Amino acid sequence: MISKQIEVFPGGQVAVLSIQNPPVNGLGSAVRAALGKALDEAIADTDVLAIVLTGAGRFFSGGADIREFNTPLTLREPVLRDIINKLESSPKPTVAAINGIALGGGLELALGCHYRVAVDKATLGLPEVKLGVLPGAGGTQRLPRLIGVEAALEIIASGDAINADQGLRCGLVDQIAQDDLVTKACLLGLQVAGSEDGIRRLNPAAVAAPKNPEIFEQARQKAGRRYRGCVAPLECIACLEKTLTTSLDEGLEFERQRFQVLVNGDQSKAQRHIFFAERSAMKLPDADVKPEPINHVGVVGAGTMGGGIAMSLANAGIPVVLLDRDQAALDRGWEIIKNNYSASVSRKKLDQPQMEQRLALIRRAVDYQELSDVDLVIEAAFEDMAVKREIFERLDALCRPDAILASNTSRLDINELAAATSRPGQVIGTHFFSPANVMRLLEVVQGVQTNRTAIASLFSLARKIGKTPVLVGVCDGFVGNRMVSPYTREAHFLLEEGASPEQVDGALQRFGMAMGPLRMGDMAGLDISWAARKRMAPTRPAHIRYSRVADRICEMGRLGQKTGAGFYRYEEGSRNPVPDPVIDELIKECAQASGIERRDISDEEIIQRTMYALVNEGARILEEGIAQRSSDIDVIYVAGYGFPVFRGGPMFYADTVGLPQVLATIERFHAEHGELWAPAPLLKELASSGRKFSDL
Secondary structure, eight states, rough: OOEEEEEEETEEEEEEEEEEEETTTTTHHHHHHHHHHHHHHHHHHHHHHEEEEEETTTTEEEOOOOOTTTSSSGGGSSSSHHHEEEHOOOOOEEEEOSSEEEEEEHHHHHHHSSSEEETTTTEEEEEGGGGGGGTTTTHHHHHHHHOHHHHHHHHHOOOOEHHHHHHHHHHHHHHSSSSOOOHHHHHHHHHHTTTTSEEEEEEOOOOOOOTTTHHHHHHHHHHHHHSSSSHHHHHHHHHHHHHHTTOOHHHHHHHHHHHHHTTTTTHHHHHHHHHHHHHHHHHOOHHEEEHHHOOOEEEOOOHHHHHHHHHHHHHHHHHHHEEEESSHHHHHHHHHHHHHHHHEEETTSSOHHHHHHHHTEEESSSSGGGGTTSSSEEEOOOHHHHHHHHHHHHHHHHHHHTTEEEESSSSSOOHHHHHTTSGGGGGGEEESSSSSSTTOEEEEEESSOOHHHHHHHHHHHHHHOOEEEEEEEEEETHHHHHHHHHHHHHHHHHHHOOOOHHHHHHHHHHHHHHSOHHHHHHOOOHHHHHHHHHHHGGGGGGGSSSOOHHHHHHHHOOOGGGGTBSSSSSTTTOOOOOOHHHHHHHHHHHHTTTOOOOOOOOOHHHHHHHHHHHHHHHHHHHHHSSBBBBHHHHHHHHHHHHOOOGOOOOOHHHHHHHHHHHHHHHHHHHHHHOOOOOOOHHHHHHHHHHHOGOOO
């Protein structure tokens, strides 16, 4: 796991220690023990004048093995802090030769070295905040002593990585090597060993106060916006603030204590659950199936979704043919795409040449013949089965026989679309989430006859364009939107029973949702779910309770933000919801028509009714095999629906509450509100057996 080689130079010998623990050179207990032993030997070797630490492959080190978190200390010794102390206190110069990616504990290991040399393509970061913890091996104390509080605050509180050039500018990196990285690091070590100045060590005293006295409060506000509800960013900031008043040793002890609080808390456990859940979701059952390359894509429909999909592809360097029914529709879509890219340039997310390069990858067309040679076509037309069937028939007739035909439908039957073609094995669902160029989630919908190669090819493409793919089966709404239906159903019922739109949304936003269901409906467009309700109306049993609040709002022409009014009203040019007395009166009318006596509704009831409706439907989805695993459902809701990451997704949240308690509440709702609340058999089985969704 640690290779040791003695390099001989005219100035003396250098011990080169290389971490060899693929795939990411993780710092598990066995690696730490081997590294500690190798360091002791190198320090004791009188012929060795300097020590260089590097990694094999693309990684210097990806950091700690987070599976070791919450395990007994005896199983984790030596801890990473001990190894870093050896590096830092070494009487011989220690140099980190950062050969690629250095993240988390890997960068903290490099911070323990006296000097750092990095390849020009190195990636450096402390992303622990994204796992609900903080850098617990000295990162919050050593980094500000090396580069200053301001720069350290940006790196640690955001969790975002920087490149080698940025590292050099801020002082994290001492030198950049275009080639011969290890040799350059060795020569630096020998130079220091032979100099009169000796080894450079971090100042153990408190850090100088930053020029901006408001910097920590500003950082807390920024973290609150980005990581709403998460405590880890605030603890990171507290540790950095501590450097102004404590010594290095005192700061390290404070950091250790705060790390322990976080790592044992529910938030970090939830965020680590999502970390592993995303990686599980990306793994297909048939790992041996090889994807076909997708190098050229067609997108049918230049509306909001189609334009966003085209941008996602162009952002990854993939040529796109964007097609619409006529030039006017195509031009409207093109203007939106250009405006979106221009906004990115204004925010300095892109420069002008990058914008031009991406626009050049999108070719516009109104003739279907332009799609005859693409590897994949993604249909993003209006959510109407007849419209989509006609498009698929046309595509089937002119596209290459091996081309994959995909639909961006959010809830329609992929099998019916496949039946309209001569290639059902090549038909698949690709449910992007709006805005498609921003949202990470992609539901990959497999039909009954979808072949495994097509699925593998879509997963490969998803990763290339920066999406998180989750494999789901066919049912109305698939996983995400099927679960949204009972969630919003309960929100509408709660309105009739006595809550206001702002109370429902406010309770759920305080719970941690990005926005409440009523605001979300206004943003997405109320006509989308209205069309689905009208389509399903003929099959709706007459005796089942149904709220007409949303239908009545749509009948008034209030379709959400795009019409300036929905559950709320919106001022010209603003997306901020304004409560509307007109809607309050409408809700009262609907309640009266349904014979419902309105009452006071608590926030607790709002949370339970909406969240447990999600959980109960999620259990049915698992029973039916629509989702492969409960953690896939959690990924879908965190990545696509604004579910708070610090709660780990609806199924993990239910596990946290306790399934017996969740079931008891659902059974009470069943008795009070009727058969819509019938408990899912899987939920009853798990609750009675003492198991969790995460055990499946």
